[in-house]
Amino acid sequence: MRIDGLRVVIWPNDHKPAHVHVKGAQGEAIFNLRCPGGPPELRESYGFRLTDLNRIVEALAAAIGALCEEWRTIHGNY
Template identity: 55%
Template structure:
């Protein structure tokens, strides 16, 4: 599973055998959340949360929005489509 971004002790990964729509898994601190990217321009939305506090999710979402261009390019590189 390619890690495409790291921040705050978290890994943002895209699974090579995953499905559309474009999304990332944020993993760390014994938690995981899945965010749909809405490539190429957003919106980035929370799809699933397994353990992150609400205030942590807001910070994670902000970081994903800040890196949206990189994340969408990584999705396209791995899957060949956005």
């Protein structure tokens, strides 16, 4: 998944709880998905401005069902 050029990644060898890494030239952030229904919650951020983080969390919230399903496909339970 991409959000305005940022990559949203679920690593196959990652750990619970269900979360995504959002990576871009300006930084990286990690959001707990809080599956199955969200809302996503910022866990860590390096380099992103608050306005960027707000835009990212809105996009993640809109895709929460698909992201949780992808996590479950890769890792099993949340």
